[in-house]
Structures are given as C-alpha cells and as structure tokens.
Amino acid sequence: MPDQESLKHRIQSGESIKVADTSLDVSRSQLEDILSQDSYDLVGVDSQHVPSNEEKLVAFCAMAEDLGVPVQFRIKHTRHTYLIGNCLDLGPLAIVVPQVEEEATVDEAINFFYYPPVGKRSWGPSRGYGFKQDRNRQEYADWWNNNGILSLQLESINAVTNARKLAKPGVDMFLFGPSDLSFSLESYPDHPFKTLDDCVQHVKKQMEGTQVQVGG
Secondary structure, X not given: OOOHHHHHHHHHOOOOOXXXXXXXXXXXXXXXXXXXXXXXXXXXXXXXXXOOOHHHHHHHHHHHHHOOOOEEEEOOOHHHHHHHHHHHOOOOOEEEEOOOOOHHHHHHHHHHHOOOOXXXXXXXXXXXXXXXXXXXXXXXHHHHHHHOEXXXXXXXXXXXXXXXXXXXXXXXXXXXXXXXHHHHHHHOOOOOOOOHXXXXXXXXXXOOOOOOEEOO
C-alpha cells in the first residue's frame, strides 16, 4: 500500500512513481489482479478518449481506496479545467489535464484544483479523497492543498517549447502524449526537435530548479 500522505512530496522530490492504467469498468477482482502485479502508487483512469460518467467514477474511486490505492483521473478535454473541482469531489487524488499549451489553462487548472488561499475550488467534498466527517473545512483544505496531485500533459511542439512558462506553482508533474506529440513533430519537419526523446530531454532541462517533475 503506497504512503498516500507523502506521495505529492515524493513526486516533488524527484522519486519515480508507478501508475497502473485501467478503466472505470473493471470489477473489483480485476482491479485486485492488476494491483497484485506490482507496488503501484496510483491507479489511472481516462475520460478523454472513452465513455465515462460520474456515478462510475464515484464507485471506482471508492473501490480503489478500499484496496489501498488512490485514483489518477484524466479529464475529458483541455477546456474542462473549470470542472476539476467537481471531478475531485467524486474521489480522485490526482488529475491529469490533456493537451495543455497555454498559461491561461494552467492558471484555471490550479484555481479549480486547490482550495483557498492557493486556488478557488468550491467547498463540498462529501466523496472527496481523504475527506472524513471529523475533519473540519480548513483542516481538510490544508490537507488537500498539501496532498492533491496535479499533472499536465504536453502534447505539442508549442507546449514543449514553452514548458518553463507552464511550470507554475501548484503543478506537480508534466506528462507526455506520445501520439499527439508525434503528430506535432511531423507537422514541423525542420524543427530542431526530431524525436519524442528530444522533447522529453528539453523539458527535463527546463524543469531544473523547479518542483515540477517530468514523467513518462
């Protein structure tokens, strides 16, 4: 079972974490089988490219938490960052925002991911990860702001080039979408970045001196 209390800190400290990718439709026995294959820190589910609904997410998060692993949830669209708080109220610990390119997207993601004074997330985490009835509003808000994990996917040459500008306080990790990033590379055949690894190495260099880590 991962040490959930320190997972955000472990990421910020540069430690590699393991994410088991699956779907909202798996059964408990299937999820148990997946988690038995390694020591996973998070279990990741997607809504960007597959059907999903809130009831499934609530049930899945409850099942995963009961099995001792928190959920990482990729939201449906870049422009849905305003719904991050709503998604978090359903149970995930970590959020992934796809196809990020603009600073305004990062600002909105941070605002709706964190409670005041860091962000502007609205209060109402009845099913939120780590919420207990004996935790008062300020106690849970402080706990969340120190434990919730916010990741952004860089999936274009523009995002890779401007990664340092996107690495704002509150962002924990940059991830890559290799297929969409490949489309972007193919659109700029004369660009200095020729491969996915060129992009990853550039972003790693740009993140030196920040708390933002670069994941796979």
